[in-house]
Amino acid sequence: MQKIILVMINLPVKTINKAFSYLLPPELQFIRAGWRVLVPFGSRKVEGFVVSTDSGNGDGLKYIIEALDDLPWFDENMLQTAKWISDYYLCSLAEAMRLFIPGKTGLKTSLAYQLCPDLSCNEIEAALAGKSDQYLAACEYLAGHGSASLPQIYKQLTGDCLKTLNYLVNKKIVVKKYSTVKQDKPKYETFLKLAITPAEAEQLLRVSGHRPARRRLLTALLSKGVLAKADLKLLNISQDTVKRSLAGGLIVAEQKRLLRNSYAGLAHEAGAIRLNQQQQQVLQQIMPAVVNRQYRSFLLHGITGSGKTQVYLEVVAAVRKKRRQAIVLVPEIALTSQIVARFQTRFNDDVVVLHSKLSIDERNDAIWRLRTGQAGIVIGARSAVFAPLDDLGAVIIDEEHEFTYKQEEAPRYHAREVALKRAELAEGVVLMGSATPSVESYYQAVRHTHTLLELPDRADGASLPEVELVDMREELRCGRRSVISLALRNLINAAIARGEQVIILLNRRGYSTFVMCRECGHVMSCSNCAVSLVYHKSGRLRCHYCQTSVTPPDVCPVCSSRYIRYFGTGTQRLEDELAKTFPTARMIRMDQDTTGGKLGHDRILQAFAQGNYDILLGTQMVAKGHDIKNVTAVGIITADSILNLPDFRAAERTFALITQAAGRAGRGAVSGKVVIQTYNPEHYAIETGSRHAYADFYEQELSLRQSLFYPPFSKITKLTVTAPEEGEVHRSAADIAAALTSALASSDSTKILGPFVAPIARISNSFRMHILIKSVENAPVRLQLSLLKLHLRADVSIDVDPVNVM
């Protein structure tokens, strides 16, 4: 009997959906479930996650090579959560476990090619007889260099280098060598300290005959305590002096880990805020669960500006007091700085930030601080829900309704659901907050799955802004063709004249949203995707799905007419229009095209918050979460852009967008005003949004959902079938739908819709069809999908509880 460990291989391949057995060498017997290890896998060394141990006959099994960390990465709860993700979202366990590793892997693998050592030159030449010179050239290059990577070889050779190499590998003339290095590269700095007492040092200095450099060193250490490399340079002390003083036992060198942190020092001066009565009542309902280590989930429905963040701070303080840890999730990386500033102001260095735009080094440093107990609060976007914490006391989910909490590529998890699972296992609390809770969460709160908490008023007594709906059909009838209605123009003028600030929202980026031939009606569209191209100010037509760009044609590719015109307004054109209408206003635009880099969004928001600009315009990211007192006017250019999407959540998203955007106005002493431009002023989502009337919206939406058997009354599972050819996608989607129909026939509470052509029928040259399955419970559906092995197919993607059905 030998101890055997079962390892999931960290490779993003759907089909490697099982654990592999390995043996532990004597020196690594301490390894258990939860460790990350390096294992041999085929010809490679790869990262693996130990999921369980077993004992049995180990004949023929390989040994693991090493442990990748000094501690297990996964504790029991994290392992359980990963298993749950793999079951619920139908992905492999390795894919689910990868989510917990910053950068998805702790290793960087590189590949080099080298000549097979057993072959002589003559044998190689004989094997390549009749092949082009390219093959021999590759071998000669490798013979001269020992081994080389693909980019290196690529520089030397002409023609299809990869094809040549693959041929040589197949013929066993060249072998591939994989090597791996650890991604976690802690950075250390050396500090010097006195090894003798200060009194001894002073005594030494009194003795004459010291070199001047040693004198400077001792004097500086006496006054400063420690010296870093940079200090030595300033003091003109050479390495030689340092070495001799070390050898002489006068000083010692100490290594200190340097921490990379681009969010350091955001704390600001702030007077303590006393919770108002409503906030206190809310807190009193949450506290018992925190104090008694109970799993409970709360939905905090508080209007915009009601002081939800203040409640989060108190809950986290109570969790930290219990020496447990907390995760605070925000919907967008762009919004982290503001909340980090508020948390740092309260908790100083106890806060770390984790999100995917940070460098791997920075993320590893943050995790190191968490694991060593130097910090206990994690703030970040959805992936922060996977932070390795050993005693998770609370997860706060700010703006709970945001779709960004759902990952749209595999594994298609929802951070809220993962948070609920982790907290349940850890006996922690989940606090979800929003002014516009998702219909599903609110429904669950009404039915007591979550505890519903309400903050119905703004925290500092301010009132909600007045909202005016502008019917754009009426504008046109009055002969006004500008995208900026008269009412909005007046609002902006008045605000700027008073020195107040304005936010304008338009949900489409680019300059012109489509380009059409007036002669034949042909719309320029992407050659890879079934979507129209967007004209950008850079002078290119761009596809927002596959990122290809082309030069706009002078003549129509269909009818050769020169009558090509640019239609639709994106944020770039709106910026030009605003500049024309308000020539003296200082303006800044924020959308995906302006916000490169990890702090791009933040810088724009900060500059605006500091009053450097009068108008902030941009896509929906301008409307979220921030608290800028001087903003008194908000304009929404087209409230209909989302409403017209073919998605059952279109109304919910429209209501949330209007309410959230309007909620940015009038958060200070001066009350706010909002103008919403629409072609559908009578639509219930827009009408209730303009009144900030969540309850009214919810009631109407809920009865619609019920009559159509949509969530929360059903669960949806979405299948997307893809194929490089149109006929093929129709055939395979029809086959799948037929198989599902018979597999689920016995369940009369299940409805299969489709297959139908996806609203975006083609992306990156792959044709797409959808099948939607509606069911009361999705467990039977998930079971059938996995029995049919659909989760293993490369041409099928499964989205459990999708947030959009496009």
Ligand SMILES: Nc1ncnc2c1ncn2[C@@H]1O[C@H](COP(=O)(O)OP(=O)(O)OP(=O)(O)O)[C@@H](O)[C@H]1O
């Ligand atoms: N008890 C209080 N007394 C006075 N001011 C408060 C109190 N609580 C919060 N505030 C202030 O009210 C403003 C709004 O609070 P906060 O940003 O927490 O609201 P919110 O509910 O998170 O809003 P939103 O959902 O719109 O993001 C902040 O400037 C905050 O400092």
Ligand SMILES: [Zn+2]
């Ligand atoms: Zn495209």
